[in-house]
Amino acid sequence: MAEKPVDSLSESEAEAELKRLAEEIAEHDRRYHTEDAPVITDAEYDALARRNLAIEERFPALVREDSPSLRVGxxxxxxxxxxxxxxPMLSLAKAYTDDDVTDFxxxxxxxxxxxxxxDIAFTAEP
Structure with a gap:
């Protein structure tokens, strides 16, 4: 089932979605960092995190104490x-656009x- 666009969520839907995302992202964090056994791709994980952040930006009063956006590592x-x-590992941030790469x-x-x-040489992985 397709996710409802963030700009179409009601406040109660957003609250439920933030709860679901916090739980799902925490589970993926555990699988990745503790068990070394991820079950989703980095891109799928990033999509979950971006959706969480987009909902929080639209509904700042709903930011949870256990929000993935408040955790560091x-x-x-x-x-x-x-x-x-x-x-030095200068940046492990994600780049999604040409502008992001140019800024980096x-x-x-x-x-x-x-x-x-x-010239500056780069190494990238898929």
Whole structure:
């Protein structure tokens, strides 16, 4: 069944949807971060998070204490040690548009104090 567009949700529908999304995203966080056994793609997860945020922006009074938008990261799985990256991980944010990519490149250039004439190499994964 297709989801109802956010701009068509009533307040009570939005409240129920935010509850559902908080529970579903928490379950996916657990599967991904604790069990290392995700059952949805990153793109599907991102779509859930974007829908949650869109509903919260339309109904700010309904933001839940357990909202995924208020959480930062997850508890690390046991058995791992801390690692310092040899190369800084400047951004793990998502880019959905050409403008997002352009903004990321410009932030990188400013961070490394590189002029626009110098090439910057990138690695991307699907």
């Amino acid at each position: 997850a508890a690390p799985a046991e058995g791992f040690t801390k690692v310092r990256h040899a190369v 490149i410009e932030r990188g250039r400013r961070f490394f104090d590189r002029d626009k004439e110098l």
